[in-house]
Each structure stands twice: as C-alpha cells, then as structure tokens.
Amino acid sequence: MNAPVDTAPLLRILPIGGYxxxxxxxxxxxxxxxxxAWLAFVSGFFEPVFxxxxxxxxxxxxxxxxxxxxxxxxxxxxxxxxGLLAASAMNGAVFDSTFAVFFKLRYAKLYDAMLATPLGPxxxxxxxxxxxxxxxxLYSLGFLSVMGAFGLLTSPWVLLAxxxxxxxxxxxxxxxxxxxxxMRSWQDFDLVQLAIMPMFLFSTTFFPLSVYPRxxxxxxxxxxxxxxxxxxxxxTTGIVGPGVLGHLTYFxxxxxxxxxxxxxRLDVLLLK
Numbered sequence: 001m002n003a004p005v006d007t008a009p010l011l012r013i014l015p016i017g018g019y020x021x022x023x024x025x026x027x028x029x030x031x032x033x034x035x036x037a038w039l040a041f042v043s044g045f046f047e048p049v050f051x052x053x054x055x056x057x058x059x060x061x062x063x064x065x066x067x068x069x070x071x072x073x074x075x076x077x078x079x080x081x082x083g084l085l086a087a088s089a090m091n092g093a094v095f096d097s098t099f100a101v102f103f104k105l106r107y108a109k110l111y112d113a114m115l116a117t118p119l120g121p122x123x124x125x126x127x128x129x130x131x132x133x134x135x136x137x138l139y140s141l142g143f144l145s146v147m148g149a150f151g152l153l154t155s156p157w158v159l160l161a162x163x164x165x166x167x168x169x170x171x172x173x174x175x176x177x178x179x180x181x182x183m184r185s186w187q188d189f190d191l192v193q194l195a196i197m198p199m200f201l202f203s204t205t206f207f208p209l210s211v212y213p214r215x216x217x218x219x220x221x222x223x224x225x226x227x228x229x230x231x232x233x234x235x236t237t238g239i240v241g242p243g244v245l246g247h248l249t250y251f252x253x254x255x256x257x258x259x260x261x262x263x264x265r266l267d268v269l270l271l272k
Contacts, residue, residue: 022119026127027134030096044091044135045142048084052146055206056080067208069230069239081152082236083205085161086168086228088143090196092136093169097176098192101128102183111270121266129173129259136169137162147236155238164235164248168228171251174258175224181265199225224254 056077065073104110111124119127141162147153176192183189203225209217220226231247234240 022123023125023127023130025119026114026124027131030128030131042142044095045088045139047091048088048139048143049146051084052077052081052150056150067210068237069233069241072239074237077150078152078237079208079233080206081147081150082232083203083229085140085143085147085165085236086225086232087200087205088139089136089165089169090172090199090225090228092139093132093173094176094192094196096132096135097128097173098180099189101177101180102186102189104128105180105269111266115270121270122263124270125177125259125263125266129170129177129262132173132176133166133170136173137166140165140169153236155236157235157238157240161232161235164231167248167251167255168231171224171255171258174255174262176258178258178261178265181262181269199223204229224250227251 060076060080063076066076066079068074068079114124115121144153144158144161144165179192202220203223204220205225209220209226212220227247227250231244231251234244234247
C-alpha cells in the first residue's frame with residue numbers, strides 16, 4: 001500500500017482566506033495529480049531550450065547580430081532567448097488552462113463534484129488559473145536558468161523578468177480557460193493551435209518587427225505574445241523604456257477580462 005501523501009507543506013505555502021483559501025485546494029489537487037507524472041509536467045520546458053540550441057547557437061552563427069530594443073547590435077541568441085522565455089510562460093499556462101480544464105469540465109465532470117463542497121465557480125476558476133500560472137512560472141524559471149548558463153543575463157533588470165513572466169502566464173491562463181468554456185469538442189482545440197503557432201512564429205520571437213510591411217506590423221502589435229516578447233527583451237537586455245508600462249497594462253487588462261469571463265462562464269455551465 002502506498003504511503004499517504006503529506007499535503008501540509010503545500011497548504012502552508014499557499015494563501016488562506018476568501019477565494020484564495022478555497023481555490024488553493026485545486027492547486028494542491030493538481031500538484032498531487034502530477035506527482036507521478038512529473039516527466040510529462042517538465043517536458044514542456046525542453047522545447048524552448050531546443051530552439052535556443054538549434055537556432056541561437058546553430059543559425060545564429062550564420063545570422064550574426066540583430067538590433068536590440070535600443071537599436072544597438074546584440075547576438076542572435078540574445079535576441080531570440082527573451083522571445084523563447086515569453087513563449088515558455090505562455091505554453092505552460094495555456095496547456096493546463098485549455099486541454100486539462102476541458103477534460104475535467106466535459107468528461108471527468110470533476111467540477112460538478114466540487115460544487116457539492118464549499119467551492120463555487122469563482123473558486124474553481126481561480127484554482128485552475130493559479131495552477132496554470134505556477135506551471136508557466138516554473139517553465140520560465142527553468143528557462144531563465146538556461147539563459148544564465150549561456151551568459152545571456154547581463155543586466156540587473158533581469159530580476160523583474162520572472163515576476164513579468166508570472167503576469168504573462170496568469171493572463172494567458174485566464175484567457176485560455178475563458179476560451180475553453182466555449183469549446184464543444186476536442187476538434188475545437190485545432191483553433192488553439194491555430195492561434196498559438198502563428199503568434200509564436202510572427203511575434204518578433206525570431207526576427208525584428210521591422211522586417212514586416214507596416215500593415216502587418218500593426219497586426220503583430222495587437223498580439224499578446226508580441227507584448228510578452230518585448231517585455232522580456234527589455235528586462236533581459238536591461239534596455240527598459242516607458243513602453244514597458246504599456247506592455248504591463250496590456251497583460252493586467254487581459255488577465256482581468258479572462259478571469260471574469262472564465263468565472264461567469266463556469267457559473268453558467270455548472271449552475272444554470
């Protein structure tokens with residue numbers, strides 16, 4: 001017989017009281033559910049590392065240097081690493097707030113069972129968003145460590161990169177969960193990939209915005225991952241300007257809208 005799992009350490013590090021106190025139980029549940037599937041949990045961390053090795057070190061030797069946020073030249077590895085960092089936060093948050101939430105909502109009927117407890121739709125929404133936030137944050141922390149090992153962290157501003165990555169993960173998790181509540185079948189997840197992949201390729205992750213014609217530049221500037229990449233690039237290179245506040249505001253608004261829509265949709269789906 002397996003020994004009982006001690007959840008006390010997890011409970012102590014999570015906030016108590018109000019919505020946070022109830023939503024934390026979903027975070028604890030997710031942590032326990034992944035304790036025997038840790039390899040699947042961490043596997044998403046390696047994708048951006050492979051991109052950094054293949055493109056930053058391989059293709060970078062052919063590309064040479066690119067203009068940084070202030071126009072000064074930086075290595076190709078230093079240019080794409082912040083974009084991959086932003087993508088790490090996005091990917092970690094989106095996976096758990098979409099595929100996992102859809103399965104629990106439509107097939108496992110887990111949330112219906114939770115409503116028999118003191119948990120409500122708002123608690124469920126914040127609990128799932130919180131877990132997706134943690135996953136995105138762990139991916140970001142791991143990739144920041146890789147960037148440090150490659151000597152790509154040279155500014156004290158990098159201390160703000162992880163908090164910014166957490167905000168990015170929260171925003172993507174909230175919007176991802178909100179969108180998942182509208183999905184009817186697994187086929188609808190093709191739309192998730194249709195949104196994620198173009199953002200990853202075109203949001204200045206691998207080349208500067210100036211390569212696009214002006215009409216396409218305006219479209220790219222509306223994408224959330226573009227703002228995430230620019231935010232990470234500012235903090236990791238130490239070239240921080242007033243535009244950073246605009247990027248941060250974008251994600252605060254995005255997170256607020258996503259969380260409100262997710263909570264209201266769960267209320268409609270589970271209680272009405």
